[in-house]
Amino acid sequence: MDVLPFLVTQCLNALSQAALLFFLGCGLTLIFGIMRIVNFAHGAFFMLGAYVGWSAVRLTGNFWLALIAAPLLVGGFGAAFELGILRRLYGRDGHAFLMVTFGLTLVMGEVIRLLWGVEALQVQIPAALSDIVFILDEPFPIYRLFLAGSGIVVGLTIWQFLERTRLGLLIRATSQNAEMVHALGTDVRLVRSAVFGIGCGLAGIGGVLAAPMVTASLGMAPNAVIDTFVIVIIGGMGSFLGSMIGALLVAFVQVFGSYYFPDLAMAFMYLIMLTILVVRPGGLLGKEA
Amino acid sequence: MPGMHRRALLMSALASPVVLRHARGETPIKIGMPVALTGPAGEIGAQMRRGAEFWAKHTNAKGGLLGRPIELVIQDTGGDPASCVRKAQDVVERDGCRLLFGMTLSSEALAVVPKLAEWNAVFMSSDNGDGRLTGSSLVPNFFRANTSGPMGTRAVSLYLRQAQFKGFYAIGMDYAWGRNSIGVFKDEIQKAGQNFIGDVYSPIGTKDFSTYIAKIRQSGADACFIVMQGDDNAAFLSQAKQYRLPDKVQLLTEIVDLNSIAATGDASIGLIGSSRYSFTFPGAANAEFVEMWKKEYKTVPDTFEGEQWQAGQVLAAGIAAAGSIDAEKLRVALEHVEIDSIKGHVKIRACDHQGEQQGFMVKVVKKEGAAKPTPELIATFPADRVTPGCGKMTYDS
Numbered sequence: 001m002d003v004l005p006f007l008v009t010q011c012l013n014a015l016s017q018a019a020l021l022f023f024l025g026c027g028l029t030l031i032f033g034i035m036r037i038v039n040f041a042h043g044a045f046f047m048l049g050a051y052v053g054w055s056a057v058r059l060t061g062n063f064w065l066a067l068i069a070a071p072l073l074v075g076g077f078g079a080a081f082e083l084g085i086l087r088r089l090y091g092r093d094g095h096a097f098l099m100v101t102f103g104l105t106l107v108m109g110e111v112i113r114l115l116w117g118v119e120a121l122q123v124q125i126p127a128a129l130s131d132i133v134f135i136l137d138e139p140f141p142i143y144r145l146f147l148a149g150s151g152i153v154v155g156l157t158i159w160q161f162l163e164r165t166r167l168g169l170l171i172r173a174t175s176q177n178a179e180m181v182h183a184l185g186t187d188v189r190l191v192r193s194a195v196f197g198i199g200c201g202l203a204g205i206g207g208v209l210a211a212p213m214v215t216a217s218l219g220m221a222p223n224a225v226i227d228t229f230v231i232v233i234i235g236g237m238g239s240f241l242g243s244m245i246g247a248l249l250v251a252f253v254q255v256f257g258s259y260y261f262p263d264l265a266m267a268f269m270y271l272i273m274l275t276i277l278v279v280r281p282g283g284l285l286g287k288e289a
Numbered sequence: 290m291p292g293m294h295r296r297a298l299l300m301s302a303l304a305s306p307v308v309l310r311h312a313r314g315e316t317p318i319k320i321g322m323p324v325a326l327t328g329p330a331g332e333i334g335a336q337m338r339r340g341a342e343f344w345a346k347h348t349n350a351k352g353g354l355l356g357r358p359i360e361l362v363i364q365d366t367g368g369d370p371a372s373c374v375r376k377a378q379d380v381v382e383r384d385g386c387r388l389l390f391g392m393t394l395s396s397e398a399l400a401v402v403p404k405l406a407e408w409n410a411v412f413m414s415s416d417n418g419d420g421r422l423t424g425s426s427l428v429p430n431f432f433r434a435n436t437s438g439p440m441g442t443r444a445v446s447l448y449l450r451q452a453q454f455k456g457f458y459a460i461g462m463d464y465a466w467g468r469n470s471i472g473v474f475k476d477e478i479q480k481a482g483q484n485f486i487g488d489v490y491s492p493i494g495t496k497d498f499s500t501y502i503a504k505i506r507q508s509g510a511d512a513c514f515i516v517m518q519g520d521d522n523a524a525f526l527s528q529a530k531q532y533r534l535p536d537k538v539q540l541l542t543e544i545v546d547l548n549s550i551a552a553t554g555d556a557s558i559g560l561i562g563s564s565r566y567s568f569t570f571p572g573a574a575n576a577e578f579v580e581m582w583k584k585e586y587k588t589v590p591d592t593f594e595g596e597q598w599q600a601g602q603v604l605a606a607g608i609a610a611a612g613s614i615d616a617e618k619l620r621v622a623l624e625h626v627e628i629d630s631i632k633g634h635v636k637i638r639a640c641d642h643q644g645e646q647q648g649f650m651v652k653v654v655k656k657e658g659a660a661k662p663t664p665e666l667i668a669t670f671p672a673d674r675v676t677p678g679c680g681k682m683t684y685d686s
Binding site for chain 2: 254
C-alpha cells in the first residue's frame with residue numbers, strides 16, 4: 001500500500017471512530033452542562049441502544065427503523081429515569097448521583113443479560129451499506145463512511161438545535177444560570193428531563209451504529225463509559241464543541257498511534273488526557289480552568 | 290444450618306441399622322462444580338454446566354455410578370480465581386464433595402489444584418487449556434480429559450505444514466494467553482522452515498481494529514493467525530470481513546467453536562482452526578450423542594458441552610474401575626482409563642494425567658440452505674502427534 005492511500009483510509013477510519021466517540025461524549029457533556037452530574041450509566045445506555053437495535057433489526061428486518069427506534073426508546077427510558085429517580089436527588093451532593101447512576105449501570109447490565117442472554121449478538125449491516133468502495137485503489141467499507149458522515153450530520157444538527165431552537169436556547173440558558181431561567185417562568189425540571197433523555201438517546205444512536213462493528217455485547221458498557229469520560233475531560237466538562245474536538249483528537253491519535261507504536265496503543269488516550277489536564281486543568285474548552 | 294445439622298444427627302441416631310444401610314446404598318455421589326456462570330467466561334461456564342447436567346441425567350437414568358445417583362453441586366465463581374478457591378472449598382467442606390468438575394478458567398484451576406491433596410478430592414478438567422496443569426503445576430489429584438491449549442496450537446501447526454502459505458502474520462489479545470499462543474505458533478512456523486513476517490497485539494476490549502487490519506494487509510502475508518476470544522474476536526472478524534481481508538489473507542485461529550461462529554455470523558465463513566469438539570465430528574458415538582442432545586435441548590451441542598460429556602465418561606470409567614470414589618483408589622484407576630468417546634479413543638496417561646486424543650482441524654462453511662455457518666472437519670491428526678511429551682508443553686519435531 002502506498003503512503004497516500006494509507007493516510008487517506010486511516011484518516012477516514014479515524015473519522016468514523018471519532019463519530020462513535022462523539023455520540024457518547026456529546027450526550028454526557030450536555031447532561032453535565034445542565035445538571036452538573038456525571039452520568040455513570042452513560043455506557044449502559046450505549047449498550048442498551050445496541051441491544052434494542054439488534055431486536056429492532058430482528059423484528060422488522062430494517063436497520064433504518066432500528067436507528068430511529070433505539071434512540072427513542074433509550075432516550076425515553078433515560079427521561080423516565082430522570083423523572084422517576086434522579087429528580088428526587090437534586091438537593092443532595094454529587095455522590096448521590098454517582099451511586100445512583102452506577103447502580104443503574106449494574107441493574108441495566110443484569111436486566112440486559114436476562115432479556116438478551118450472555119452471547120454477543122451480531123447486527124447485520126444494511127445491504128445498501130455493506131459493500132466496499134475503492135479509495136485510491138484501497139478497499140474501504142461504505143459503512144465506515146456512513147459512520148463518519150452520520151457523526152458530522154448529527155454534530156451539525158445538535159449545534160443548530162442548540163443555537164436556533166427555543167429548547168436549545170433554554171438548554172444553554174439553564175446551563176448558565178438555572179435559577180434565573182426558573183425565575184423567568186420556565187420549568188427547569190422539564191428542561192433537565194429533556195436533556196437527560198436527549199443525552200441518553202444520543203448514546204443509544206451510538207450503540208446501534210456501533211453494533212454492526214463490535215456486536216452487541218455485555219462488555220460494551222464499561223469500555224464505553226471510560227472512553228467517554230476521557231473525551232469529556234479532554235474537551236472540558238459541559239462543552240459541546242469540546243466533546244467534538246476531544247473525540248477527533250482521541251480517534252486520530254489512537255488510529256495512528258496504534259499503527260506506529262502498537263505496544264503503546266492503550267496508553268495514548270490517557271497520555272493525551274494527562275497532557276491536557278496539566279496544561280489546561282478544565283479541559284480544552286472547559287470553564288473552570 | 291447448625292440446627293438442621295443437629296436434627297440430622299438425631300435422626301440418624303434414632304434410625305434403625307437396616308434403614309441406615311439402605312440409605313447408605315442410595316447416598317448420592319456428589320460432584321462439586323465451581324464454574325464461571327457470570328463474567329466474561331460466563332458462556333463457556335454455561336456450556337460446561339449444561340454438559341455436566343446432561344451427563345448426570347443420562348448416567349442417573351442408567352442407574353448411576355456404583356448404583357448411586359450423581360448429584361451436582363454447582364456454584365458460580367464469576368471467573369475469579371480467589372472466588373473459585375472459596376467456592377471449591379465450600380463444596381468440599383460444606384457439601385462433602387470429593388469429586389470436582391468446572392473451574393472454567395485456567396487461572397482458576399491453577400489456584401485450586403494445590404488444595405486438592407488437602408481436600409482429598411479429585412478434579413477432572415473438561416476445558417482448562419494451560420499446559421502447566423499437566424506440566425510444572427501437575428498435582429496427583431488433577432486429571433485433564435480435554436484437549437489442552439498446546440494441543441490445539443499443535444494441530445494448527447501440523448495442518449500448516451501440509452498447507453502452503455507464503456508468509457504468516459499473527460494478531461493476539463495483549464495478555465498472557467495471546468502472547469504465549471503466538472509465541473508457540475511462531476516457534477512452530479519457524480521450525481517448519483516457513484516465513485513468519487510479524488505479530489501485533491491489541492489491548493483487551495479494543496473496539497476498532499481498522500489499524501490492525503491495515504497492518505496485516507500491509508505486511509504482505511497470505512495467512513494470519515488470530516488469538517482472540519469473546520467480544521474482541523467477534524469485533525475483529527466482523528471488521529476484517531468489512532475490509533474484505535479474507536479475500537487476500539487466509540484467517541487461522543486456535544479454536545473454532547459454535548459460540549464464536551454465532552457471535553460473528555457470516556464473518557466467520559472461511560475461518561480455519563482447531564476444534565476441541567464439534568457436533569460434526571465423525572463416528573457413531575458422536576452421532577448418537579448429538580441425537581440425544583438434540584432431543585433434550587432442541588439444538589446441537591457446542592465445544593465445551595461435548596468436552597464436558599467426555600470428561601464425565603472418563604470419570605465414570607475411572608469410578609467403575611476403582612469401585613469407589615475414594616481419591617486414593619480413584620487416582621490409580623484413572624491413570625489406566627481408556628475409553629472410546631465422542632472424539633474417538635481417549636487414554637489417560639499415568640505420567641502426567643493428560644488425556645491422549647486426536648487433534649482436529651475444521652473450516653467454517655455455510656452449506657446451501659443452512660441458516661448458520663458450521664465447522665466442517667478438514668484434517669485429523671493422531672493422538673501421538675498432537676499430545677506433547679510427558680509433562681511438556683512444547684514439541685520436539
